[in-house]
Structure formats: C-alpha cells, structure tokens
Amino acid sequence: MQPLEVGTRVLCRWRDGKHHPVKVIERRRLQSGGPNDYEYYVHYTEFNRRLDEWVRLEQLDLDSVENDVDEKVEDKVTGLKMTRHQKRKIDETHVEGHEELDAASLREHEEFTKVKNIATIELGRYEIETWYFSPFPPEYNDCLNLYFCEFCLTFMKRKQQLQRHMKKCDLKHPPGDEIYRSGTLSMFEVDGKKNKVYGQNLCYLAKLFLDHKTLYYDVDLFLFYVLCECDDRGCHMVGYFSKEKHSEESYNLACILTLPPYQRKGYGKFLIAFSYELSKKEGKVGTPERPLSDLGLLSYRGYWTRVLLDILKKHKGNISIKELSDMTAIRAEDILATLQALELIQYRKGQHVICADPKVLDRHLKAAGRGGLEVDVSKLIWTPYKEQG
Amino acid sequence: MSRPSFRPRPLDIHKKLPILKSIKDFEDDDTPTSTRTHMLRLVAEHDNDTQVQHVGSKKTASEIPTPEYLVVDTYERDYSPTFNQPTSYLRARGVRAEIGEFVEYDLDNEDEDWLDEFNKEVKILPDEKFETIMFKLEVLDHKAREKAGVITPTFGAPIPVLLTFDAAVEVNLTFSCKTI
Numbered sequence: 001m002q003p004l005e006v007g008t009r010v011l012c013r014w015r016d017g018k019h020h021p022v023k024v025i026e027r028r029r030l031q032s033g034g035p036n037d038y039e040y041y042v043h044y045t046e047f048n049r050r051l052d053e054w055v056r057l058e059q060l061d062l063d064s065v066e067n068d069v070d071e072k073v074e075d076k077v078t079g080l081k082m083t084r085h086q087k088r089k090i091d092e093t094h095v096e097g098h099e100e101l102d103a104a105s106l107r108e109h110e111e112f113t114k115v116k117n118i119a120t121i122e123l124g125r126y127e128i129e130t131w132y133f134s135p136f137p138p139e140y141n142d143c144l145n146l147y148f149c150e151f152c153l154t155f156m157k158r159k160q161q162l163q164r165h166m167k168k169c170d171l172k173h174p175p176g177d178e179i180y181r182s183g184t185l186s187m188f189e190v191d192g193k194k195n196k197v198y199g200q201n202l203c204y205l206a207k208l209f210l211d212h213k214t215l216y217y218d219v220d221l222f223l224f225y226v227l228c229e230c231d232d233r234g235c236h237m238v239g240y241f242s243k244e245k246h247s248e249e250s251y252n253l254a255c256i257l258t259l260p261p262y263q264r265k266g267y268g269k270f271l272i273a274f275s276y277e278l279s280k281k282e283g284k285v286g287t288p289e290r291p292l293s294d295l296g297l298l299s300y301r302g303y304w305t306r307v308l309l310d311i312l313k314k315h316k317g318n319i320s321i322k323e324l325s326d327m328t329a330i331r332a333e334d335i336l337a338t339l340q341a342l343e344l345i346q347y348r349k350g351q352h353v354i355c356a357d358p359k360v361l362d363r364h365l366k367a368a369g370r371g372g373l374e375v376d377v378s379k380l381i382w383t384p385y386k387e388q389g
Numbered sequence: 390m391s392r393p394s395f396r397p398r399p400l401d402i403h404k405k406l407p408i409l410k411s412i413k414d415f416e417d418d419d420t421p422t423s424t425r426t427h428m429l430r431l432v433a434e435h436d437n438d439t440q441v442q443h444v445g446s447k448k449t450a451s452e453i454p455t456p457e458y459l460v461v462d463t464y465e466r467d468y469s470p471t472f473n474q475p476t477s478y479l480r481a482r483g484v485r486a487e488i489g490e491f492v493e494y495d496l497d498n499e500d501e502d503w504l505d506e507f508n509k510e511v512k513i514l515p516d517e518k519f520e521t522i523m524f525k526l527e528v529l530d531h532k533a534r535e536k537a538g539v540i541t542p543t544f545g546a547p548i549p550v551l552l553t554f555d556a557a558v559e560v561n562l563t564f565s566c567k568t569i
Contacts (some may be wrong), residue, residue: 015457047454125464129456139497150468157498159463164516165495166467178478186479194481232470261458294453318405325402332402345400352400354408381478 003027003038004065011064012042012055019061021045025052026115041115048294050131050211052116109212118143118208122162124150124236126261134207135215151234153201172234174198174226179382180274185373186235187274188226189382192219199224202240206257212291213255221245222254223385225278227271229262238262241271243278245385250331252279252286256296266372268299273375276307279329282384287331304330304338305368312344312356319354492517494524 011019022042030037113133146155147162151171176190192199199219222242228235239258253275258268279286325332339345
C-alpha cells in the first residue's frame with residue numbers, strides 16, 4: 001500500500017489499548033523494511049503534544065483514514081508553509097497556558113519543535129520518556145537515548161560512557177550550597193555563574209519536559225534551586241526551579257519542573273511554596289514568569305487558593321488585597337484573579353466585599369487538593385543574592 | 390472558571406474589604422446579585438454533597454496524561470552507596486576542574502570507536518588514560534592559545550579545540566614518567 005501522507009487523520013491504538021484520533025505529523029522509512037514501510041510520528045488530538053510519538057503501521061486503524069489532506073497554504077503571519085489542518089490544530093488546541101504567545105511565534109515554535117529529538121533519557125534510577133524537543137548541540141542529532149550523570153548532569157550517548165563516568169565522578173549532590181534540609185529532603189542553591197556547565201546541562205534536561213522554555217545559554221543571570229531526596233547514594237534531584245538574580249518584572253520563578261518519576265507526590269507544590277518563602281525573606285512580592293503550562297497553572301491555582309483561603313478563614317475584621325499580598329508575597333493581581341475566579345469577591349451596596357462563608361471556603365479548599373509537603377521555614381538558612389565584589 | 394463580566398467599579402487594592410463570614414450576611418439586600426447569592430446558599434447548604442464537586446475538580450488533575458518511565462536495573466551497580474551526609478548543611482566547593490585532578494573529559498562515540506581499533510590486537514591504551522590525555526590536550530591547547538592572544542575568554546559559547554604541536558609535546562612531558 002501507499003504510505004500515509006503527513007496531515008492524515010486516523011485512529012491509533014494508544015497505551016490504554018483503545019483507539020484515539022491522531023494526526024500524522026511526520027513519517028520516516030523503516031531501515032529494515034521495504035520501500036513503502038514507514039513509521040509515523042503522530043499527535044493525539046485529545047492530548048497535549050507531550051504524548052506525541054512514533055508508531056508502527058499496525059497501531060493505526062486504516063479503515064478510519066480521512067483522506068482530505070489539505071494543500072499547503074502559505075501562512076500570512078509567519079510565511080511558514082502549513083496545511084489548514086495544522087493551522088486549525090494550533091488555533092484549536094493551544095489556548096490554555098499559551099495565552100501570552102502571539103499566533104506567529106507559536107506557529108514558528110510548533111514548526112521547529114514538532115518532532116521530539118530525544119526519545120528517552122536515563123537519569124539515576126529512572127529511564128524516562130521525554131515530553132518535548134530540546135535543542136541539544138548538533139552532535140547529538142542522531143541520538144534517541146541519552147545517559148545523564150544524575151549528579152553533575154553530564155550527558156552521554158552510550159551506557160558504557162556513563163558507567164566509566166560514574167567511576168570518576170566525585171559529585172554526590174548539586175554543586176551548590178544546601179539551604180534547606182528536612183528529613184531526607186534537601187534544597188540546593190546553584191549559582192549559574194559559578195557552575196555554568198551544570199546550569200546549561202540542567203536547562204537541556206529541563207527543556208525535554210517543558211514546552212515553552214527559552215533555553216538561555218547565558219545561565220549566569222540565574223540561580224537554580226534544586227530539590228533532592230537524599231540517601232546513601234547521594235542527593236537525587238526530584239525537581240527544580242530557576243530564578244533570575246535581578247528581575248525587573250518581580251518574577252520570583254522562571255522555570256519550574258518536577259521530574260516525571262516524582263510527579264504527583266507534592267514536590268511541585270513544595271517548590272512553589274519555597275519560591276514564595278524566598279520572596280518573603282527578600283521582603284518582595286513575586287509572581288511566576290508566564291506562560292505557565294497546564295500542569296503549572298493547576299499547581300499555582302491550587303497554591304494560591306490554599307494560602308489565601310486559609311487566611312480568610314481565620315482572619316477577623318476587614319482586610320485589603322494589599323495586606324493579603326504583604327502577608328503572602330503573592331502579587332496583588334494574582335490574588336485578585338484567584339478570588340475572582342472563585343467568585344469570592346462581590347459588589348454589594350456600593351462596595352466590594354469578600355464572601356468567606358466557611359462552608360464555601362472549605363469546599364474550594366478541598367477542590368484545590370492537599371498542600372503537599374510543608375516548607376518548614378525554621379530550616380531555611382538563606383540570605384538573598386548579592387553581587388560579589 | 391467563568392466569572393461575571395460586570396464589575397461595577399475597579400477594586401482598590403489598598404482599601405479594606407469587609408469579610409462576610411455567613412450566608413446570612415449576603416441576604417440582607419436586594420441587589421441584582423441575589424441570584425448568585427441564592428446559588429451560593431444552595432452550595433453551602435449541600436455541604437454533605439461535597440463528593441460530586443470534589444471528584445470533578447480532582448479528576449482534572451489526574452486526567453492530564455503524561456508519558457511513562459521505567460526503573461533502570463543496573464542502577465544499584467552504577468551508583469555506589471558511598472555518600473555520608475554530614476550533619477551540617479553542605480557547602481559548595483570550587484568548580485572541580487579548578488580544584489583537583491578531576492578529568493573533565495568523557496570519551497564519546499568517535500573516541501571509543503577509534504580506541505577499539507587502536508587496541509584491537511594488543512591493549513596499548515586504557516580508556517581512563519585516553520581520557521586523561523584528551524583532557525590535558527584540551528586544557529593545554531586552550532591555555533597556549535589564550536596566551537598567544539588568539540582567543541579571548543568567552544562565556545557560554547564552546548571553543549573548538551585545535552591541537553598544536555606545542556601542546557602535544559607538553560602533554561607528552563607530563564606523561565613521560567609513566568608509560569603510555
């Protein structure tokens with residue numbers, strides 16, 4: 001049979017054993033097969049593109065093929081050649097979390113990063129499927145798997161290279177100062193200027209799991225807060241966030257990531273809470289850099305809801321948004337957005353009021369989920385960044 | 390999450406806002422918002438029916454599917470259990486290339502293939518020694534060219550290594566006491 005065209009819509013068997021609608025993004029000939037044996041890179045239209053993957057023909061339900069592949073149309077905004085379907089896909093599916101990106105830059109981004117380059121990475125105890133494209137140096141173009149040293153984050157192409165590296169690598173924790181320890185959980189602050197290679201490696205790694213991350217080669221301007229679980233093999237990174245040393249826009253967090261094997265255990269919430277504890281110590285309000293991913297937005301909404309509603313439940317008397325902001329280091333706009341989304345701010349008798357019926361608050365708190373691991377501020381030993389010399 | 394489009398007056402973030410603790414407080418007026426007050430009261434009164442709503446919002450979180458991961462079976466061999474956590478918080482040391490004998494060069498595929506070929510008949514050069522030689526060559530070459538003013542120290546951008554005879558001689562001298 002003729003190979004399927006890029007742009008074809010068809011049903012594909014996913015890991016749950018069921019068929020889901022996909023669109024063919026790219027195809028390539030199988031090395032072992034005949035001239036018409038291809039594998040296909042597909043996007044599951046119901047899901048985020050982190051689940052895009054290469055599939056064999058057997059997984060596709062050929063009876064469901066939609067054969068109306070569009071002619072290529074020139075996109076007026078970007079000049080990129082793309083099919084109407086591609087345009088529609090972008091227009092339809094990329095609203096949440098990408099509001100701040102204009103259509104042109106979003107399309108350019110999608111075109112450039114449409115196929116994941118690295119399929120899996122090995123990092124310490126886990127072999128992890130990647131989520132997105134990451135711009136590794138060109139000598140890694142032909143690599144499907146990468147092996148990371150879990151401590152210094154050097155990456156290699158072959159397992160034996162990693163094993164040789166592990167015999168000599170003397171790092172057992174991120175190369176920075178430990179600023180927090182509670183039980184087996186430790187936080188390290190790594191200065192991108194003092195540890196350039198580590199910072200860059202961390203960015204390459206993180207980009208594999210973050211869609212809209214700008215890869216700064218200039219890591220000098222950032223501090224990296226690396227959260228670890230520690231045991232007798234060392235301090236194992238579970239996630240991190242980065243922060244500009246000086247932010248004009250009062251960002252207290254640039255990128256945030258919990259590595260997939262550690263997700264849904266409360267570490268993301270811990271990282272968010274930690275970023276606000278640092279802001280409180282600095283005596284500043286802060287906000288995360290946008291855009292937030294779907295998972296990021298969910299975590300932030302949950303955090304803001306928990307912190308603000310806990311205060312409203314206990315507070316006696318009147319309170320201003322500014323006071324809430326001073327207490328929590330959450331930016332006033334974020335407080336307003338949170339309370340308005342929960343419909344807790346109402347206008348009555350010519351003035352705004354906060355509706356804080358305990359039952360309603362409890363319901364929202366329950367929906368916001370558990371707070372995860374608590375940050376014990378008494379265990380944070382830290383002074384805000386100061387330029388040396 | 391939708392919110393009403395009408396907002397009578399911009400909210401002053403410095404202004405103290407009353408906190409209404411009870412549904413009763415909401416009912417003492419007849420403003421157009423009474424419909425929503427009514428809804429709020431309904432929500433509050435059904436406090437035993439929390440399950441439905443709760444499950445709904447929790448589902449959103451668990452419904453975002455993500456790719457998968459596996460446990461590496463060689464992990465316990467590759468990484469040795471030799472870490473002793475001190476009681477005090479760990480402090481950063483200097484960058485390791487500058488403090489000790491750490492060889493910051495890992496053989497890549499091309500190196501390994503070349504070395505296999507080189508050692509095909511007799512094992513002349515062990516992996517580790519080859520790494521050390523490459524590392525010293527890189528460092529010395531860089532220093533030599535920096536001294537000559539050919540390159541200026543730059544951040545970020547990788548600097549291509551150009552092997553020169555002088556650097557090679559110097560490495561050879563470093564190794565002269567040991568047999569390669």
